[in-house]
Amino acid sequence: MARMTVKGLAAALGVSPATISNAYNRPDQLSAQLRERILATAEELGYPGPDAAGRTLRRGRADAVGVLLSERLSYAFSDPFAIEFLTGVSEIAEEHGISIVLMPLSSKTVSTGTGALSSNDTDGSDVTAVRHANIDALAMLSLPTDHPAAMVARARGIRLVTTDISRDPDSSWVAIDDFGAGVMVGEHLVALGHRDIAVLVETNQPAGSPVRRLDDADIDFLDYAARVAGLRKALAGEVMIISGGHNSTESGAAATSWLLDRDRIPTAIVGLSDVLALGALQVLASRGLSVPGEVSVCGFDDVSAADAARLTTVHQPIRDKGRHVGRLLVDPQSQPRQVLLPISLAVRATTGPAHESL
Amino acid sequence: MARMTVKGLAAALGVSPATISNAYNRPDQLSAQLRERILATAEELGYPGPDAAGRTLRRGRADAVGVLLSERLSYAFSDPFAIEFLTGVSEIAEEHGISIVLMPLSSKTVSTGTGALSSNDTDGSDVTAVRHANIDALAMLSLPTDHPAAMVARARGIRLVTTDISRDPDSSWVAIDDFGAGVMVGEHLVALGHRDIAVLVETNQPAGSPVRRLDDADIDFLDYAARVAGLRKALAGEVMIISGGHNSTESGAAATSWLLDRDRIPTAIVGLSDVLALGALQVLASRGLSVPGEVSVCGFDDVSAADAARLTTVHQPIRDKGRHVGRLLVDPQSQPRQVLLPISLAVRATTGPAHESL
DNA sequence: TTGTAGGCGTTATCAC
DNA sequence: GTGATAACGCCTACAA
Numbered sequence: 048m049a050r051m052t053v054k055g056l057a058a059a060l061g062v063s064p065a066t067i068s069n070a071y072n073r074p075d076q077l078s079a080q081l082r083e084r085i086l087a088t089a090e091e092l093g094y095p096g097p098d099a100a101g102r103t104l105r106r107g108r109a110d111a112v113g114v115l116l117s118e119r120l121s122y123a124f125s126d127p128f129a130i131e132f133l134t135g136v137s138e139i140a141e142e143h144g145i146s147i148v149l150m151p152l153s154s155k156t157v158s159t160g161t162g163a164l165s166s167n168d169t170d171g172s173d174v175t176a177v178r179h180a181n182i183d184a185l186a187m188l189s190l191p192t193d194h195p196a197a198m199v200a201r202a203r204g205i206r207l208v209t210t211d212i213s214r215d216p217d218s219s220w221v222a223i224d225d226f227g228a229g230v231m232v233g234e235h236l237v238a239l240g241h242r243d244i245a246v247l248v249e250t251n252q253p254a255g256s257p258v259r260r261l262d263d264a265d266i267d268f269l270d271y272a273a274r275v276a277g278l279r280k281a282l283a284g285e286v287m288i289i290s291g292g293h294n295s296t297e298s299g300a301a302a303t304s305w306l307l308d309r310d311r312i313p314t315a316i317v318g319l320s321d322v323l324a325l326g327a328l329q330v331l332a333s334r335g336l337s338v339p340g341e342v343s344v345c346g347f348d349d350v351s352a353a354d355a356a357r358l359t360t361v362h363q364p365i366r367d368k369g370r371h372v373g374r375l376l377v378d379p380q381s382q383p384r385q386v387l388l389p390i391s392l393a394v395r396a397t398t399g400p401a402h403e404s405l
Numbered sequence: 406m407a408r409m410t411v412k413g414l415a416a417a418l419g420v421s422p423a424t425i426s427n428a429y430n431r432p433d434q435l436s437a438q439l440r441e442r443i444l445a446t447a448e449e450l451g452y453p454g455p456d457a458a459g460r461t462l463r464r465g466r467a468d469a470v471g472v473l474l475s476e477r478l479s480y481a482f483s484d485p486f487a488i489e490f491l492t493g494v495s496e497i498a499e500e501h502g503i504s505i506v507l508m509p510l511s512s513k514t515v516s517t518g519t520g521a522l523s524s525n526d527t528d529g530s531d532v533t534a535v536r537h538a539n540i541d542a543l544a545m546l547s548l549p550t551d552h553p554a555a556m557v558a559r560a561r562g563i564r565l566v567t568t569d570i571s572r573d574p575d576s577s578w579v580a581i582d583d584f585g586a587g588v589m590v591g592e593h594l595v596a597l598g599h600r601d602i603a604v605l606v607e608t609n610q611p612a613g614s615p616v617r618r619l620d621d622a623d624i625d626f627l628d629y630a631a632r633v634a635g636l637r638k639a640l641a642g643e644v645m646i647i648s649g650g651h652n653s654t655e656s657g658a659a660a661t662s663w664l665l666d667r668d669r670i671p672t673a674i675v676g677l678s679d680v681l682a683l684g685a686l687q688v689l690a691s692r693g694l695s696v697p698g699e700v701s702v703c704g705f706d707d708v709s710a711a712d713a714a715r716l717t718t719v720h721q722p723i724r725d726k727g728r729h730v731g732r733l734l735v736d737p738q739s740q741p742r743q744v745l746l747p748i749s750l751a752v753r754a755t756t757g758p759a760h761e762s763l
Numbered sequence: 764t765t766g767t768a769g770g771c772g773t774t775a776t777c778a779c
Numbered sequence: 780g781t782g783a784t785a786a787c788g789c790c791t792a793c794a795a
Contacts, residue, residue, distance in 0.1 A: 050562070052772055063782040068774055077780060095560035099539045100467065101772030104458040104787050110537050111506065120499050124492040134482040141478050141509040146534050148469065148506050151499040176504050179468050181457045181539040202453035204408070410788055421766045426790055435764065459788030462771050 051094040060088055071097055103181055111146040112136075112376040113182035115196055117189065118172065118251050120151045122293050126322060127350040128365060132188055135369020136376070143377045150176040152196065174199050184208065184376040189270050192218075208375045210368065212387070219384040221371040228361040229277020231392045232345050235359070236315050237281055240401035241343060244282060245313040246275060247302045247323040250290045254297040258305035261288040271319050274347060278317065287313070291326075299326020307334060314342065314401040321346035321353040321360055328356060328397065339399030349393055357396035364388055409452040418446055429455055461539055469504040470494075470734040471540035473554055475547065476530065476609045478509045480651050485708040486678060486723060490546055493727020494734070501735045508534040510554065532557050542566065542734040547628050550576075566733045568726065570745070577742040579729040586719040587635020589750045590703050593717070594673050595639055598759035599701060603645045603671040604636060605660045605681040607652035616663035619646045629677050632705060636675065645671070649684075657684020665692060672700065672759040679704035679711040679718055686714060686755065697757030707751055715754035722746055 053064040060067075062085070069076040070085040089096070103109045114136060116123035123129040133147075140147050152172050177185070177196045184206035187196060192211045200207040208219045236244060248261065248269055266275055266288060278286060291301030299318055303326060306312065318324030324346030331338050338344055346353055349362035371386050415422040420443070427434040428443040447454070461467045472494060474481035481487040491505075498505050510530050535543070535554045542564035545554060550569045558565040566577045594602060606619065606627055624633055624646060636644060649659030657676055661684060664670065676682030682704030689696050696702055704711055707720035729744050 053774090054772080064772090065774075065783080066781060069781085072774080081780085093560065095557065095562070096536050097774090098772050099537050099561075100458065100462040100465075101787095102537065102774080103539060104462045104771090104789090105773040105775085107458070107787075109458070109539060110534070111539070113504075120505075121492055121495040124488050124495065130482050130488065134479055137479040137482065137507070137509075141511065144509055144531070144534055146471075146506050146508045146538055147478075148504050149495070150504045151495075151502055153499065173502070176468070176502055178454050179457050179460065180504055181461060181467060181469070199453065202451065203457075204453070411790095412788080422788095423767080423790080424765060427765090430790080439764085455790090456788050459771095460790080462773085462787090463789045463791085465771075 051092050052098070053094075056085070056089055056092060056094045059092060060085060068097070109181040109183055110144070111148050111182050112140065112373075113148045113150055113177070113180050113185040115150060115152065115177070115185065115187045115190060117294070118152050119293065120149060122295070123149075126294050126320075127352055128294075128320060128322075128348050129188060131350060131365040132369040132372075135366040135371075136186065136373040137369075138366075139370055139373025139377055145377055148180050148182050150180050152176070172196070178203070184379075186210075186372050186376055191270070206376065206379060208372050210372070213385075216385075219375045221368050221375065221386040221388065223363045223368075223388050223390050225271060225273035226277040226280075228347060228363075228390050229274040229279075230281045231277075231361055231390070232274075232317060232347070233278040233281025235392055235394065235398065236317070236343065236345065236401075237283075239315075239343065239398060241315040242282075242284065242401070243311075243313045244278075244315045244317060245287045245289060245306055246278060247299050247316065247318045247327060248275070248288055248290045249294040249298060249320065249323065250292060252290070252292040254292040254295050254301065256292045258289055258291045258302050261290060269319075271347075274319055286317075294320055294322055296322050296326035296329065299323035300330045301326075303327040303330040307331075307336075312342065315398070316342060316344050318344070318346045321348050321350045321358060324358055324360065324397075325352060325356055328358065338397050341402050343398040343401070345398055354393075354395075359395045359398040360393055361390055362393045363390045409450055410456070411452075414443070414447055414450060414452045417450060418443060426455070467539040467541055468502070469506050469540050470498065470731075471506045471508055471535070471538050471543040473508060473510065473535070473543065473545045473548060475652070476510050477651065478507060480653070481507075484652050484678075484680060485710055486652075486680075486706050487546060489708060489723040490727040490730075493724040493729075494544065494731040495727075496724075497728055497731025497735055503735055506538050506540050508538050510534070530554070536561070542737075544568075544730050544734055549628070564734065564737060566730050568730070571743075574743075577733045579726050579733070579744040579746065581721045581726075581746050581748050583629060583631035584635040584638075586705060586721075586748050587632040587637075588639045589635075589719055589748070590675060590705070591636040591639025593750055593752065593756065594675070594701065594703065594759075595641075597673075597701065597756060599673040600640075600642065600759070601669075601671045602636075602640060602673045602675060603647060603664055604633060605657050605674065605676045605685060606633070606646055606648045607656060607678065607681065608648045608650060610648070610650040612650040612653050612655040612659065614650045616647055616649045616660050619648060627677075629705075632677055644675075652678055652680055654680050654684035654687065657681035658688045659684075661685040661688040665689075665694075670700065673756070674700060674702050676702070676704045679706050679708045679716060682716055682718070682755075683710060683714055686716065696755050699760050701756040701759070703756055712751075712753075717753045717756040718751050719748055720751045721748045 053067045057064040070082045116129045174195045177199045185200040186208040212222045289302045291298035316327045346360035349360045353360045411422040411425045428440045474487045532553045543558040544566040570580045647660045649656035674685045704718035707718045711718045
């Protein structure tokens with residue numbers, strides 16, 4: 048028995064397909080009783096309502112928006128920043144009955160069609176899923192505006208919302224002043240007398256990769272290059288930049304362990320995100336170093352765990368960021384389409400006067 | 406200028422639409438140079454590759470799977486259990502290049518078509534989004550097998566994966582023995598001499614709703630009725646069941662506050678999930694009651710925060726649950742399609758001998 | 764290796 | 780209030 052469609056149902060009822068469609072989409076276009084009859088026999092004959100794919104094609108709208116959280120989808124869920132952001136997006140989506148599509152940016156398998164990739168799949172990012180996703184708009188969290196996925200979105204003609212400040216007046220974004228945030232942290236530390244500072248950053252490597260020190264050439268490719276630039280400006284000197292892998296406490300811990308095993312320990316450690324800083328705190332505690340007595344620690348973003356740990360950090364309204372992005376995703380008309388969110392330094396218990404360099 | 410499609414591109418190149426399609430989906434079906442030429446002019450003319458909707462309709466596959474996390478989508482992200490589960494699902498999805506669709510189960514807005522809802526939208530669940538979602542399979546976390554969304558999935562003919570044990574041999578599920586888990590906790594408490602026990606449960610109410618006590622009639626509708634039944638069996642007596650709202654520490658805290666304000670305080674509090682139990686711990690600590698000296702606390706699931714808080718709880722492999730569900734979602738052939746995961750009681754620091762009832 | 768033709772299921776438009 | 784018709788954009792036999 049073939050699958051039931053509008054046509055079949057229409058035939059069975061002796062009405063036209065258009066009327067079936069109306070029964071589902073425009074109840075006011077037909078008599079209540081006919082509609083009732085249609086819905087009843089639909090149930091009876093097992094017609095599940097308009098097919099999603101056909102509907103999407105015809106209407107040119109999927110009632111779904113995409114969100115790209117980070118290079119590795121499965122990592123995103125261990126990042127409280129991503130989760131709080133997603134909470135905000137979902138609140139808006141929920142209000143509008145819109146679904147959220149989370150796409151992978153990589154696929155280990157060789158993909159069915161024997162690698163049917165177009166040109167721009169540089170640096171390991173496989174944007175196939177972005178190309179195939181049934182979405183009306185796409186948001187990228189903490190990914191560069193020139194990321195391949197952004198190109199795909201533009202080519203496909205779907206709205207793009209980023210979390211980076213962009214010059215293009217037609218672009219949609221919700222961002223903070225990352226450079227300013229870096230300056231804030233830098234000035235705070237300088238005021239406390241810190242001169243010897245290490246910065247923990249994330250890379251796309253899995254946690255557990257060997258810790259490595261980044262040189263200047265690497266830094267431009269960082270997701271938060273602007274934060275580093277801000278730090279540098281305020282510190283007016285060299286900073287050591289190291290990474291233990293992707294954004295996670297494990298990476299922060301690994302990088303910090305590496306640091307502490309050297310002959311000279313910095314007086315302050317800055318995590319470019321809170322989870323990196325929290326990882327640093329864990330290691331410092333387990334090694335018996337007092338914070339901020341011997342080492343100061345500072346983060347970025349102010350996720351809820353940061354407050355719980357009394358971590359000094361740069362506050363930004365993460366959930367609101369998500370809500371703004373959600374609004375821009377869901378409603379093409381919504382204004383303004385460029386939002387700069389306020390930030391502030393939350394000085395808590397992990398920063399203090401610089402200790403004599405060890 | 407009209408949007409570029411296979412047809413347009415084919416015309417521009419003087420080849421047939423089929424060849425364009427092949428260039429993207431079957432590189433081996435045409436000469437490398439022709440493919441090169443096609444991809445090049447595609448770029449030039451701004452053809453973004455095969456349209457997702459058309460492709461989905463034609464192939465009958467969306468390369469996306471749906472996940473329903475709880476009644477309210479935006480609540481799900483504050484639930485570590487849901488997040489760990491989602492991590493597992495996403496790991497598998499990522500391996501296969503499959504997207505994950507998160508659908509809302511409610512919409513405050515009256516929806517465009519003036520409420521074009523079919524019959525089964527009882528109890529406030531609006532499954533419109535599930536009906537319209539472009540997905541090949543649907544998973545439901547901690548939602549009853551007879552939930553309206555499940556009906557929709559079955560009617561649509563898409564694979565359904567639940568986290569409830571089902572008798573139907575054709576069904577796909579990944580579950581634990583919830584009744585057994587309840588028994589475990591109950592026996593543990595009884596062995597410690599506890600007789601006066603309160604159980605914290607979640608309801609669909611927002612946190613902040615007035616705390617209410619549930620009677621027997623309410624309990625069957627609970628998501629985890631089996632856990633309560635198991636507890637009851639082991640305790641062989643009455644238990645007081647109360648709720649402070651949806652699954653969150655706030656709800657657990659509110660319910661516990663309510664409990665402590667009564668004349669008689671139970672010797673043990675059981676949270677039907679860890680976050681509820683953690684909420685209880687917070688309140689007990691702030692009120693200066695010692696745990697487990699004066700009150701014992703116990704949870705379910707063993708999310709990572711439970712371990713950190715030294716909470717006694719029933720362990721289940723949450724991420725593995727997600728991975729199994731992911732496997733069933735992604736691969737219709739995958740066997741076995743019914744998985745019972747092992748559980749164990751993790752006795753930690755929050756349960757001890759019963760204190761004299763206060 | 765390339766082209767032709769048909770239909771996937773729906774809904775907007777317009778006539779009745 | 781209801782029905783006929785024509786796309787929406789693509790993929791897959793099959794034929795050449």
